[in-house]
Amino acid sequence: MDNDLQKTGNRQLTTDNDTITAIATPTGQAGIGIIRISGPLSFEIAGKIFRPQNPDRKLQSHRLYLGHLLDPSTEAMIDEVLVSFMKAPFSYTREDVIEINSHSGYLLLSRILEIVLEQGARLAKPGEFTLRAFLNGRIDLTQAEAVIDLINSKSDRGLALASQQIQGSFWAEIEGLRKKVTGLLAHAEVAIDFPEEEADILSREEAANQIRDEVVKPIRKMIKAHVNRLWVDGVKTVIVGRVNAGKSSLLNLLLNEQRAIVTPIPGTTRDIIESTITIGGLPLRLMDTAGFGKATGEVEKIGIDLTERKLAEADFLLVVIDQSRPLNTDDLRIISRCREKKALMVINKIDLPSAFGQENEKKELSGFPMAKISALTGEGLDDLTKAIVDCILESETDMTSSNAAPNLRHRQALMDAVRYFETAERSTKKDAPMEIVALELKSGLDALGEIIGETTTEDVLDNIFSQFCLGK
Numbered sequence: 212m213d214n215d216l217q218k219t220g221n222r223q224l225t226t227d228n229d230t231i232t233a234i235a236t237p238t239g240q241a242g243i244g245i246i247r248i249s250g251p252l253s254f255e256i257a258g259k260i261f262r263p264q265n266p267d268r269k270l271q272s273h274r275l276y277l278g279h280l281l282d283p284s285t286e287a288m289i290d291e292v293l294v295s296f297m298k299a300p301f302s303y304t305r306e307d308v309i310e311i312n313s314h315s316g317y318l319l320l321s322r323i324l325e326i327v328l329e330q331g332a333r334l335a336k337p338g339e340f341t342l343r344a345f346l347n348g349r350i351d352l353t354q355a356e357a358v359i360d361l362i363n364s365k366s367d368r369g370l371a372l373a374s375q376q377i378q379g380s381f382w383a384e385i386e387g388l389r390k391k392v393t394g395l396l397a398h399a400e401v402a403i404d405f406p407e408e409e410a411d412i413l414s415r416e417e418a419a420n421q422i423r424d425e426v427v428k429p430i431r432k433m434i435k436a437h438v439n440r441l442w443v444d445g446v447k448t449v450i451v452g453r454v455n456a457g458k459s460s461l462l463n464l465l466l467n468e469q470r471a472i473v474t475p476i477p478g479t480t481r482d483i484i485e486s487t488i489t490i491g492g493l494p495l496r497l498m499d500t501a502g503f504g505k506a507t508g509e510v511e512k513i514g515i516d517l518t519e520r521k522l523a524e525a526d527f528l529l530v531v532i533d534q535s536r537p538l539n540t541d542d543l544r545i546i547s548r549c550r551e552k553k554a555l556m557v558i559n560k561i562d563l564p565s566a567f568g569q570e571n572e573k574k575e576l577s578g579f580p581m582a583k584i585s586a587l588t589g590e591g592l593d594d595l596t597k598a599i600v601d602c603i604l605e606s607e608t609d610m611t612s613s614n615a616a617p618n619l620r621h622r623q624a625l626m627d628a629v630r631y632f633e634t635a636e637r638s639t640k641k642d643a644p645m646e647i648v649a650l651e652l653k654s655g656l657d658a659l660g661e662i663i664g665e666t667t668t669e670d671v672l673d674n675i676f677s678q679f680c681l682g683k
């Protein structure tokens with residue numbers, strides 16, 4: 212990370228002065244559970260409820276102390292615990308932080324939490340510890356978001372991308388761009404004040420070139436790197452097809468387990484069944500759906516509505532076609548719905564005689580990538596998995612070249628920013644008044660500021676931090 216770049220925290224928003232607490236580990240039976248406390252009362256609370264084994268020793272920051280946890284109202288011993296003290300500003304939140312490592316069990320952790328609350332802390336909201344780290348300027352918004360990615364990541368590469376982002380790689384890229392734009396803006400402002408000297412400072416042509424090469428081009432590259440999200444989030448892959456085509460059989464084959472119910476009865480699957488697998492290192496969130504066909508009952512109709520919704524949200528479609536029967540109107544309806552999506556035609560049941568004619572099927576399926584398999588016998592599975600990877604990575608050759616993984620929010624802000632900078636480039640070339648160029652550069656700068664949290668509204672923050680789990 213660039214050392215001379217300093218994070219300033221969010222300028223408009225501040226934290227309240229409460230001391231917050233939460234159970235930071237999943238509340239099941241386990242070896243240890245952790246309760247976290249952050250805020251001005253943390254050490255005072257710890258003093259009341261924790262009796263160190265060696266009471267004469269002075270407690271120091273960033274050390275772990277063995278002792279007993281007590282209920283101060285009854286002096287009853289609750290558990291033998293390890294407690295760490297982290298003095299501000301050298302903690303996750305930049306506030307005084309206490310972490311109590313106790314044994315883990317739902318009742319025990321709840322009891323300790325209750326005691327901490329009785330001593331004056333309040334329950335933290337999901338993500339509130341990380342929100343404080345952000346508001347207190349320890350991390351920027353992209354690093355806070357990377358915490359969620361790190362927890363939810365669906366592949367090794369996704370994990371590596373999140374880990375880089377947590378270390379500030381994406382922030383440094385954005386901050387580098389902001390410095391560049393700020394420099395250009397300073398030139399523009401000098402030119403506004405001393406118009407007769409404008410050409411001496413930076414020629415119009417040179418300024419336009421700098422905007423194009425050092426601002427617009429790198430942002431365009433980052434926007435493209437959005438495909439890297441697939442490694443983090445997984446590729447939403449929806450299996451669609453007419454009833455009885457073999458969708459659930461295909462899911463089971465890919466997962467190598469009997470996950471979905473398979474029967475010869477059309478309309479067997481009604482709910483969406485989801486499972487994650489990794490193919491060629493690529494995480495796929497596979498969804499089996501209810502087949503298209505004549506929906507006779509209420510339940511089937513709901514199933515088809517769900518399928519329609521999933522189809523719209525999908526990153527990638529596996530369209531299952533039963534080649535032992537001629538294409539019917541349900542097949543055609545699905546195929547036409549897939550034209551605007553990334554889709555692979557899975558020609559199934561190749562163990563049975565083909566009912567496909569020469570012309571019609573060829574015409575309807577033309578233009579789509581295809582793989583032929585038998586979901587029953589497993590024949591063609593290798594070709595299918597290869598086709599899936601090729602299909603998803605096709606035209607995404609940049610996927611491995613960039614280390615950024617902008618999420619949808621970043622992407623939107625980058626697209627806003629690049630629009631302003633492209634306009635600024637054009638205005639500069641066309642000899643537009645410098646006031647206009649300066650205004651466009653400023654708007655672009657604000658859009659970049661939204662990414663790292665320099666200029667972010669409370670709504671956006673609420674939206675981001677509500678995705679966290681409790682205690683993080």
Ligand SMILES: Nc1nc2c(ncn2[C@@H]2O[C@H](COP(=O)(O)OP(=O)(O)OP(=O)(O)O)[C@@H](O)[C@H]2O)c(=O)[nH]1
Binds near residue numbers: 474587588
């Ligand atoms: N011969 C043969 N039969 C298959 C193949 N794939 C699936 N089947 C059979 O086709 C029938 C339907 O399979 P499913 O996997 O339940 O089909 P589906 O598309 O999920 O059906 P719905 O959920 O009803 O829409 C079952 O009897 C399967 O055993 C195949 O490749 N060859």
Ligand SMILES: [Mg+2]
Binds near residue numbers: 458460471500
């Ligand atoms: Mg099914």
